[in-house]
Amino acid sequence: MSTPTLPPGLAIQKADERIMTLNVGPQHPGSGHMRIIVQIDGDYIVACDPDPGYVHRGEEKMAEYRNYVLNIPHLERPVIHDSCNILYPYVLGAEELLGLEITERAKYVRVIASELNRCVYTMYWLAIYGIFLGHSTMFMWPAGDRELLIDLLEKMTGARVTHSYFIPGGIRNDLPANFEDVCLRQVNYFEKRIKEYADVFYDNPILLSRTEKTGILTRENAIRLGTTGSVLRASGVDYDVRKKEPYDVYDELDFQTNVMKSGDSYARSRIPWLDMMESCRIIRDALQKMPKSGSVRVKLKPNPKGAIGSVYKRIESGRGALGCYIVSDKKAEPYRVKLSVPSFRNLIALPHLLIGEKLGNMPSVYWSLNYWPVEADR
Amino acid sequence: MSVIAPNFKLSEFIKSILDNAFWILLIMALIGIPAVQVILFYMEMPVIGGELLTPFLALTWIADPSRTLPIIKAFMTTDLFRIAAFPGFGFAALIAAGTIFVERKMLAKLQLRVGPFYCGKIEGILQLMGDGLKLISKEIIIPAKADKPLFWAAPVMFVATAAAFVALIPVTPGWVVADLDVGLLAVFAVIGFFPIITILSAWAANSKFPFIGGIRALFQMVSFEIPLILSLLGAVILTGTLNLSEIAASQSNFPWIIFLPIGAIVFFITMLAELERIPFDLPEAESEIVAGWLTELSGMMYGLVQLGTYLKLYAFAALFVVIFLGGWNGPMIWPPFPEEIITEGIELGPVTANIPGLPVFSQEMLNGVVWFVLKTVGVIFFILLPRGVFPRIRVDLLLDLGWKKLIGLAFVNIFIALGLLYAGILGPGGIF
Numbered sequence: 001m002s003t004p005t006l007p008p009g010l011a012i013q014k015a016d017e018r019i020m021t022l023n024v025g026p027q028h029p030g031s032g033h034m035r036i037i038v039q040i041d042g043d044y045i046v047a048c049d050p051d052p053g054y055v056h057r058g059e060e061k062m063a064e065y066r067n068y069v070l071n072i073p074h075l076e077r078p079v080i081h082d083s084c085n086i087l088y089p090y091v092l093g094a095e096e097l098l099g100l101e102i103t104e105r106a107k108y109v110r111v112i113a114s115e116l117n118r119c120v121y122t123m124y125w126l127a128i129y130g131i132f133l134g135h136s137t138m139f140m141w142p143a144g145d146r147e148l149l150i151d152l153l154e155k156m157t158g159a160r161v162t163h164s165y166f167i168p169g170g171i172r173n174d175l176p177a178n179f180e181d182v183c184l185r186q187v188n189y190f191e192k193r194i195k196e197y198a199d200v201f202y203d204n205p206i207l208l209s210r211t212e213k214t215g216i217l218t219r220e221n222a223i224r225l226g227t228t229g230s231v232l233r234a235s236g237v238d239y240d241v242r243k244k245e246p247y248d249v250y251d252e253l254d255f256q257t258n259v260m261k262s263g264d265s266y267a268r269s270r271i272p273w274l275d276m277m278e279s280c281r282i283i284r285d286a287l288q289k290m291p292k293s294g295s296v297r298v299k300l301k302p303n304p305k306g307a308i309g310s311v312y313k314r315i316e317s318g319r320g321a322l323g324c325y326i327v328s329d330k331k332a333e334p335y336r337v338k339l340s341v342p343s344f345r346n347l348i349a350l351p352h353l354l355i356g357e358k359l360g361n362m363p364s365v366y367w368s369l370n371y372w373p374v375e376a377d378r
Numbered sequence: 379m380s381v382i383a384p385n386f387k388l389s390e391f392i393k394s395i396l397d398n399a400f401w402i403l404l405i406m407a408l409i410g411i412p413a414v415q416v417i418l419f420y421m422e423m424p425v426i427g428g429e430l431l432t433p434f435l436a437l438t439w440i441a442d443p444s445r446t447l448p449i450i451k452a453f454m455t456t457d458l459f460r461i462a463a464f465p466g467f468g469f470a471a472l473i474a475a476g477t478i479f480v481e482r483k484m485l486a487k488l489q490l491r492v493g494p495f496y497c498g499k500i501e502g503i504l505q506l507m508g509d510g511l512k513l514i515s516k517e518i519i520i521p522a523k524a525d526k527p528l529f530w531a532a533p534v535m536f537v538a539t540a541a542a543f544v545a546l547i548p549v550t551p552g553w554v555v556a557d558l559d560v561g562l563l564a565v566f567a568v569i570g571f572f573p574i575i576t577i578l579s580a581w582a583a584n585s586k587f588p589f590i591g592g593i594r595a596l597f598q599m600v601s602f603e604i605p606l607i608l609s610l611l612g613a614v615i616l617t618g619t620l621n622l623s624e625i626a627a628s629q630s631n632f633p634w635i636i637f638l639p640i641g642a643i644v645f646f647i648t649m650l651a652e653l654e655r656i657p658f659d660l661p662e663a664e665s666e667i668v669a670g671w672l673t674e675l676s677g678m679m680y681g682l683v684q685l686g687t688y689l690k691l692y693a694f695a696a697l698f699v700v701i702f703l704g705g706w707n708g709p710m711i712w713p714p715f716p717e718e719i720i721t722e723g724i725e726l727g728p729v730t731a732n733i734p735g736l737p738v739f740s741q742e743m744l745n746g747v748v749w750f751v752l753k754t755v756g757v758i759f760f761i762l763l764p765r766g767v768f769p770r771i772r773v774d775l776l777l778d779l780g781w782k783k784l785i786g787l788a789f790v791n792i793f794i795a796l797g798l799l800y801a802g803i804l805g806p807g808g809i810f
Contacts (some may be wrong), residue, residue, distance in 0.1 A: 022586055030665030042772060097445055132665040134770030200767065206657055207769050211513035359590070360772040363665040 019046065027055045030363045031130060033373040036350070042358055048354040050347055056377040064338035067303055068094045071337070073164045078375040082121035083319035086114045087166045088252055088377070089324035090312040092338070094168040094249060097306035097328045100223040100298050107168035107248040108290035112183070113156060113165055114315075115279040115286075118191070120149050122272045122302040123320035129269055129363070130201065132363035133210065138201045144195050146187045149212040155179060169298035179303045180287050191280040192271065202270060215365035217264060223351050228342045228369045229320020230271040235263035252289065255282045265361070268368035272318070298301060303332045319370045343376040433570055445735070450739060454507035457555075465549035467541055467689075473754065474688035476507050481762045488766040513681035520609060525582040532579030533675065533682035539571045540689035546697040548623040550706045550746030561622035564615060565697065566607055572690070573599035575660070580671040581688035591670025595654065595661035601780040602651040608788035609644040613701045622697075626705030637798055641791035642702045644784050646760070649694045651780070653687070655761060659769035695757040696750070703753045706746030713751050714741050803804065 020040045025031025033055045047274040059078060063071045075090055077081035088110070095102065123146040130138025155162035157177050166173050201207060214333070220320035222235035230237050240257040242250045258274040260267035272337050306328030314323035320342030346369045353365050395402075436453070439446040453459055460466055481495075483501065486493025498504025520529060545555035546564055557562050573596050580592020614620060616637070617628045635642045651658040662670040675683060699705055715737040723732035771779075 022548060030668075060614060130769075134659060134663060134665070135768065136485070136656075137489050137766045138769070144490050179807055201769075204767075204769060204774075206771055208774050209775055210769065300666070358772065358774065360663070360666055360774075 004210065008186065018042075019337050025364070026049075030083075032371075033377075036354075036362075036366065036373075038354070038362065043358050043360070045354050045357050045362065046353040046357060048358050050350050052344070052373060052376045054377065055374045059378045060337050060339060061268075064333060064335065067332040068098065068168055068306065068334065069300065069304075071334070072167060075137065075337075075339075076162055076164060078339075078378055079121065079124045079317075080370050081124045081164050082117055082318045082372075083161065084110075084117040084165055085121070085315060086322060087164075087242055088114060088247075088315045088317075088320055089253070090326070090339075091166040091168055092315070093311040093324050093326040094115040094306070094334075096313070097326060097334075098297070098304050099167055099302075099307065100169045100300075102170045102234045102353070103295050104249075104289045105294040106296040108169075108286050109175060110166060110201075110248055111208070111250065112283055112290075113153065113163070113171070115147050115282050117163075118318045119276050119279050120146055122276050123149075125272065125318070125367075125372075126197075126269075129364075129367045132367050133207065135201060135204075137206070138197070141193075141197065141200075143188060148190050151215065152186055154181055166337065167300075168304070169300050170296050172297070173343045174296045174350050180290075181284065184284065184287060187280050187283050189278060194276055202243070203271065210361070211269065211364050212262075214361045215265045215266055215268075216263050216369065217268075217349055217353060217358060221349070221352060222263065225352065226345050227320070227349050227369075228345055229316070229318075230275065231268055231349065231368075232248035232262050232320065233258060234262040239321075241314055241321045245314070247313070247315055249286070253285045254283050254368055255285070263362045265368040266363060268370065269364075272370060304331055305332050306334065308350075314340070315344060315349075319372060319375070320346065339378055341375045341378065345374055346371050382511055387404035403486045429810060431806065447733065447736065454622075456465055460553075460555045460739050461545070465547065465553050466545055466555045469549070470541075470544040470689050470692045471685070473692045473751070473758075474685070475506055476755075477688055477758050479503065479690060481765075483765050484759075484762060486726060496541050510681060514678050516677035518677040522574040522586055523584045524674070525584065528760045529674075530679075530760070532575055532582065533679040533686070535575050536572075536579075536686040537689070539568060539575060540686040540693065543568045544689055544692040544696075545691055547621065548626055548700060548705065549696075549750050551627065552610055553624070553743065553746075554623060557623055558621065558758055560620050562610060562620040562625070563792070565622070566603075569599075569603060569606070571653070573603075579675070583671075583674040585674050586669045587668045587673045591620055591661045591663075591673065594663075594667075595671055597773065598651055598654070598658065598776060599659060601777055602784070604647045605780060605788045606648040606652065608785065609648065609791055611788075612638045612641040613792045614725070615792065615795040615799055622700050626707070627702045629704035630707050633702060633707075637722055638702065638791055638795060640787055644787045644791060645702070648780075649698065649786060650761065651766065651776070653691055653722035653761065654696060655691075656765040657771045659770055660773055661778060662796060663770055690752070691758065691761060695754050695761060699753040699755050703757070705753075706750045708742070708745070708749035708752075709744050712741055712745040712748060 019039050020041075022040060023035060024038055024074040025035040026033060026284050035051040035054070037047075037049040037051060038045055052107050058076065059075060062074055066074070071090065071094075071115075072087060079086050123142040125147075127139045129144040130136070131143070137378050150206045153163060154160050156179065157165040158171070217225075217231065217235050222232050222237060227235075228239070236259060238257055238259045242255075243257055255278050256277065258270060258271050308324075308328060308330045310325065312323060312325045314321050316322070321340075322342055323340035325336070325340065326340040330333040350366060350369060350371075353369075354362060357365060439449055454464075462468055474550070482505070483493045494505035496500025496502060501583050522527060543565065546558070546561055546568065548554035548557065548561075552688075556564070576595040576599070577592045580588040580595070583589070589648060593729045612636045613625055617625050618635065620627060622668055660670075663797075672680060673682060720736050723730045
């Protein structure tokens with residue numbers, strides 16, 4: 001008879017008086033909707049077990065009971081700050097299954113909405129990164145400047161966060177009149193504003209001393225663990241879905257990816273900030289190249305049925321490569337919808353980075369993984 | 379059935395008080411009157427006009443208004459007034475309350491928001507009062523496995539120690555609660571109490587996050603106490619005294635910060651660390667250890683610790699002013715008291731009122747208070763400012779800073795002071 005083996009966090013272990021187990025979360029200001037079971041020896045972390053799953057909502061199962069259009073509002077709930085991007089792969093896949101060809105203008109509007117939303121998400125992430133490091137100004141500034149882009153998205157879509165803007169066949173409604181000028185002005189101001197963050201935050205000597213050379217993820221480990229997005233690019237791998245597998249009109253736009261070699265917390269926190277400036281560049285470019293008029297939406301049949309088959313699409317979200325696998329059996333509802341989310345893939349790196357670190361580095365390493373707990377649980 | 383919030387009716391409440399009025403009066407008479415007598419017996423009362431100031435004498439101003447000012451002046455020389463009002467607890471608490479308000483508004487301006495706004499009509503000026511009321515009315519929850527007596531005692535001891543620190547600060551010549559010849563040593567002793575109280579509170583809570591916070595506070599305070607003490611020794615070497623009043627008085631020509639800037643910088647940094655303010659707020663690092671050693675404190679226990687923290691902030695800023703910025707010394711900006719009011723009285727239409735006992739405060743005293751408050755508020759402003767600019771430091775970097783850099787700089791400061799002394803420029807017998 002062997003004793004049943006329990007998961008590492010639950011198993012009763014031999015008491016060691018030097019080791020203290022801390023439950024960081026789910027009721028903890030530094031955890032988000034998850035728990036990190038941390039064992040510390042003095043100030044050093046000797047074991048770490050991330051325990052997500054507190055906000056599981058069964059989005060994938062829900063998607064099997066709703067048709068292709070009704071799936072839109074609930075599928076964006078996992079990351080409401082990045083709702084355009086989390087819908088993007090689903091919409092691309094549904095269009096392929098339903099056999100829809102969308103117009104050029106709709107593609108450009110999608111790219112603009114997607115990049116605006118990436119900035120909105122990243123600002124929220126940056127705000128929390130600031131407060132995790134005890135920098136309350138860096139909490140308030142991004143949270144305030146984010147409003148600029150939220151206002152823009154509200155003009156476009158009618159909603160401040162949960163836009164439900166992308167639909168199979170294009171976008172829900174055309175841009176309002178005079179949108180281009182307003183968008184250009186706000187984005188230019190936004191870019192000017194985020195450049196100021198370097199003075200107060202990114203070049204701050206205390207921040208540098210705290211985050212540089214902590215939580216180093218080497219290039220090999222980053223690839224081996226399957227991390228994506230800013231975490232991967234901070235470790236020196238130049239991988240961006242927008243460049244490698246361009247979708248919609250990204251191959252026609254002028255932008256570059258940001259790569260840093262060091263792979264520490266500082267690089268991981270700086271890459272999203274640099275990406276926001278690239279987003280501003282993309283938006284300006286897209287506004288210039290966009291067809292000034294035309295249809296943005298292909299008319300859908302009521303209750304459309306997908307062709308038999310499966311499709312996997314992925315896009316670059318605010319956190320990394322976000323994939324969506326849809327299986328269709330010629331019904332109005334998809335047979336299976338699977339979201340492959342970047343948050344969960346980046347979380348896998350957490351124990352590798354935290355073990356051997358000091359307890360004081362835990363918030364900065366944890367949040368630099370560009371992780372959104374609700375998305376990981378789906 | 380709810381026991382907590384029964385239907386409240388004012389009429390029934392008053393009726394219940396009236397029903398119990400007899401017992402209330404009886405208990406007050408049995409306990410209150412003897413207590414007041416005991417206090418009055420042990421309290422030294424001043425003498426005015428050959429008469430001892432008794433409560434009965436204090437009430438004679440009703441019959442003879444000309445006695446009002448002498449009685450007030452006599453009362454102001456008592457220890458009770460000094461401890462409770464000026465320059466003791468009341469004065470410090472007033473500055474602390476102002477500090478909290480200014481901190482919130484200033485930080486809000488820095489962070490592009492409004493700050494407290496609605497409470498009290500004008501820019502949320504009553505917000506602090508509202509917060510205090512909330513804390514008082516909250517239930518105090520004590521962890522089941524806590525060491526209850528110690529856990530209860532820690533916040534009270536914290537405030538008491540902070541108040542003891544305030545008592546050592548000379549505000550203007552002669553206005554200090556405890557004018558000790560070893561004033562600076564007493565300050566070091568009081569500062570040494572804070573880590574003990576912190577670790578006692580953290581340990582007594584019997585909880586993980588307070589414990590880690592307490593250990594961090596212990597590390598931080600103990601390792602920063604050494605540079606703190608060393609950085610103040612420069613001024614002691616130059617003045618040859620430990621009496622804070624004499625140190626302040628010795629700076630009538632120039633403040634020591636001109637000759638000891640390194641000591642002032644080291645003291646300022648260690649002060650931030652002792653006060654647990656950003657960037658040294660490790661013991662309360664919210665994203666790592668919830669609220670550090672304050673995690674399990676609830677209700678007014680937390681309120682007391684906050685009060686103690688801000689009293690401590692005032693006391694440290696005032697200590698900086700006394701030792702490096704010249705205390706009350708400054709050019710005379712307070713207008714002199716019009717002498718003709720004393721000699722000729724005030725003309726109120728047909729009547730000429732001759733008010734005895736004027737002036738209540740001397741011109742030097744008021745001028746000293748103005749300079750002291752101005753300087754203290756300036757130092758407090760610079761203590762608050764880093765909160766908007768810096769993130770939190772890490773514990774190993776903190777210890778590195780304390781042991782390797784600040785202690786070295788403090789020694790440099792002492793050598794500068796010794797050099798100035800032996801060169802005959804400053805100090806007893808110096809050319810200045």
